Amino acid sequence: MENLGCMNPKDVRSLIRKNQLVRPTAGIAQGYTQANLAILPKELAYDFLLFSQRNPKPCPILDVTEVGSPEPKLTAPGADLRYDVPKYRVYKKGQLYEEVFDLENYWNKNLVAFLLGCSFTFETPMIRNGIPVRHIEENCNVPMYITNIECNPAGVFAGPVVVSMRPIPAELVVRAVQVTSRFPAVHGAPIHIGSPERIGIKDITKPDFGDAVTINQGEVPVFWACGVTPQAVAMRVKPDLMITHAPGYMFICDTRDEDLSVF
Amino acid sequence: MENLGCMNPKDVRSLIRKNQLVRPTAGIAQGYTQANLAILPKELAYDFLLFSQRNPKPCPILDVTEVGSPEPKLTAPGADLRYDVPKYRVYKKGQLYEEVFDLENYWNKNLVAFLLGCSFTFETPMIRNGIPVRHIEENCNVPMYITNIECNPAGVFAGPVVVSMRPIPAELVVRAVQVTSRFPAVHGAPIHIGSPERIGIKDITKPDFGDAVTINQGEVPVFWACGVTPQAVAMRVKPDLMITHAPGYMFICDTRDEDLSVF
Numbered sequence: 001m002e003n004l005g006c007m008n009p010k011d012v013r014s015l016i017r018k019n020q021l022v023r024p025t026a027g028i029a030q031g032y033t034q035a036n037l038a039i040l041p042k043e044l045a046y047d048f049l050l051f052s053q054r055n056p057k058p059c060p061i062l063d064v065t066e067v068g069s070p071e072p073k074l075t076a077p078g079a080d081l082r083y084d085v086p087k088y089r090v091y092k093k094g095q096l097y098e099e100v101f102d103l104e105n106y107w108n109k110n111l112v113a114f115l116l117g118c119s120f121t122f123e124t125p126m127i128r129n130g131i132p133v134r135h136i137e138e139n140c141n142v143p144m145y146i147t148n149i150e151c152n153p154a155g156v157f158a159g160p161v162v163v164s165m166r167p168i169p170a171e172l173v174v175r176a177v178q179v180t181s182r183f184p185a186v187h188g189a190p191i192h193i194g195s196p197e198r199i200g201i202k203d204i205t206k207p208d209f210g211d212a213v214t215i216n217q218g219e220v221p222v223f224w225a226c227g228v229t230p231q232a233v234a235m236r237v238k239p240d241l242m243i244t245h246a247p248g249y250m251f252i253c254d255t256r257d258e259d260l261s262v263f
Numbered sequence: 264m265e266n267l268g269c270m271n272p273k274d275v276r277s278l279i280r281k282n283q284l285v286r287p288t289a290g291i292a293q294g295y296t297q298a299n300l301a302i303l304p305k306e307l308a309y310d311f312l313l314f315s316q317r318n319p320k321p322c323p324i325l326d327v328t329e330v331g332s333p334e335p336k337l338t339a340p341g342a343d344l345r346y347d348v349p350k351y352r353v354y355k356k357g358q359l360y361e362e363v364f365d366l367e368n369y370w371n372k373n374l375v376a377f378l379l380g381c382s383f384t385f386e387t388p389m390i391r392n393g394i395p396v397r398h399i400e401e402n403c404n405v406p407m408y409i410t411n412i413e414c415n416p417a418g419v420f421a422g423p424v425v426v427s428m429r430p431i432p433a434e435l436v437v438r439a440v441q442v443t444s445r446f447p448a449v450h451g452a453p454i455h456i457g458s459p460e461r462i463g464i465k466d467i468t469k470p471d472f473g474d475a476v477t478i479n480q481g482e483v484p485v486f487w488a489c490g491v492t493p494q495a496v497a498m499r500v501k502p503d504l505m506i507t508h509a510p511g512y513m514f515i516c517d518t519r520d521e522d523l524s525v526f
Contacts, residue, residue, distance in 0.1 A: 053327060262447045
């Protein structure tokens with residue numbers, strides 16, 4: 001198999017569609033945007049879209065399909081969200097029901113698919129700027145925490161902001177703010193720098209999601225709004241059916257990471 | 264009356280609510296965000312929100328009220344969009360029906376109000392950066408043009424992007440791009456620099472909306488996506504009822520212009 005990192009998104013999705021690439025997508029089709037997937041019944045679509053509009057930092061929407069259509073026309077025309085994600089999670093009434101490799105048995109004309117940006121997009125520029133990304137160095141998932149910051153509610157959706165944390169050497173914190181500010185469409189600048197207690201995190205060594213990472217002497221914990229927020233909030237409503245990507249098994253768009261920078 | 268430029272938004276809105284300030288809002292409550300208003304029946308709200316999400320440059324949504332509520336909770340908590348805009352335009356089936364000073368006779372439980380950003384927000388920083396804003400110098404409305412660039416359609420909404428044009432001295436074009444890029448939430452960077460024909464504008468001296476302005480020797484026409492786009496597109500659908508602000512009579516938010524910059 002050719003080098004996955006250098007493949008273009010269409011070829012990668014074609015392998016995924018044939019179930020020939022069932023693995024986490026980190027490092028695949030580098031330079032192209034990977035997105036979180038949330039599929040909801042159309043009855044919830046307006047509230048979910050409004051919630052995202054009111055909370056753009058945790059909920060950066062990249063694409064919304066027409067009701068009943070699995071094609072993300074803006075970010076990957078011709079793709080099919082029923083097949084082009086390596087692994088899905090199906091939730092019924094807020095409970096994980098099963099993991100599947102396509103949505104053959106679940107897709108219906110009443111569903112709307114949302115693609116949401118993820119911080120992968122700004123981690124590559126961080127690394128290129130010499131800013132360490134600890135969970136990549138330690139080959140684990142980014143640590144995520146539920147904060148005491150409430151999202152702006154919308155319709156049936158409400159809940160706290162979830163943040164991801166990256167420990168940054170003190171002398172690079174300003175640069176980290178600058179680099180990520182370039183990408184407001186995928187979480188953008190941090191929402192908090194330093195003391196975790198200030199945003200309601202009691203124990204930084206015990207993330208609510210993902211894995212704990214090492215914080216070295218001289219490093220400052222820096223917190224970004226996290227794309228887990230909208231999924232966590234939607235789950236609280238216990239929709240009859242909700243489908244997401246399996247964690248780490250993302251949808252790969254035709255959009256380049258740099259297309260999402262404002263400068 | 265005290266200096267309107269230095270007044271805070273709450274005091275200005277209080278005068279407006281009493282119909283004691285029926286005039287265009289340019290220059291009032293300087294440093295605070297002025298917004299375009301579009302009120303639509305809830306049946307059109309999802310498509311309009313989706314259209315805006317798919318076309319963020321011409322349609323920068325700042326706030327959306329709950330169905331039936333006239334309060335813009337994010338941008339001006341406590342304000343009332345039935346009274347706090349100096350002059351409104353009421354459209355029935357896409358035709359201007361009348362201008363009114365409050366919505367006493369029109370507001371109903373089925374309406375949703377959208378506040379959309381406008382380029383006033385980035386014109387102040389332009390001036391502070393020594394970039395001339397010709398329509399302010401010439402005390403007229405900004406020239407606006409219908410382009411050959413199609414918006415991404417959504418549901419019932421589709422149509423061309425409308426742009427505003429500012430002639431910029433060639434040596435300041437880069438700076439103009441930088442300054443406006445800071446404000447992706449209010450149209451952001453230009454979408455075109457130079458030759459008007461390239462985006463379907465046949466005669467730069469004949470704008471489709473607003474007033475023609477002088478383009479001096481050595482100046483380049485620079486085009487930004489314009490907030491008239493969503494109103495023009497919504498009008499094409501000929502909704503039974505649609506209400507907007509009267510041109511120039513904007514809603515003044517509590518949000519500061521600088522709150523909308525990404526850095």
